[in-house]
Amino acid sequence: MKKYVLFILLMAIPFVGNTQKIHRQYSFYPQEGGAVYFIHPQKVFESGNAEALKKLEYDITYLAGRDSASFTFTYYTHNVMKIDSVKILSDKMGVLFEGKAVTYFVQPKKDYWQQRASLTLPYELLIKIFREDNSFIISLTGKKSISYRMKPKVWKKQSQMISKIFDVVEYNN
């Protein structure tokens, strides 16, 4: 019995090991007026702020031929925290971009709040910040402010993967 269970588990290992393969992380839909590229949700940004719960989850939508992309994200807080603006910061260069946040929804969960918002930012900047050596910081600002960033190991993987997807976009345009 043990042998059979072990055999099945061993068979699954190569597939499980490949679950982060890049083609599974994005969708590409060609259409009239420009293809739409979608980087699937990535739950990687962390915060040291006591108000923040769970990781910030982001996804990116880019329409080929346009100058901007949508950086859409979900964040969880103990209390309602509606935001007005989002800052993208770098350790070396300070504020790289500041833009108005569009809130999609605010909804209660068990004993916390889930909020989803979107930021439109220049596509070229997005490419640049994901090719940096260190994780950028995303700072959400409303009445209060919460900052998130990726851990170095996570950043290394994310940066490589997202940059490769940007390469795919470039090759197909």
Added chain:
Amino acid sequence: MKKLLLCLVAGAFLCSCGITRSPIIGVVFTDLVSGNAVTSNKLATKVGTSTATGYLGLIATGDASYQTAAKNAGITKISHVDERNFSILGIYTVYETIVYGE
């Protein structure tokens, strides 16, 4: 104890067959994307997803509705819907709805 474990493993395998609506199911591993719905709206400028997850073929939670996927991207006109089915041995399964629209 062994019998209980055997029942759990057998249950997980048998239940896993019914968990995902994948057009093709791999008992050991499944990871495929397929079409689900299409409308007369051609343009897609936004993409949203919603997800439901199952564990051991015994517990399933989440919200993989069109409504949630559309809400997550601020979509008011749906163009088409894809779905992604992911399963490892039926122990860990994910069903993801991917909605395209504007």
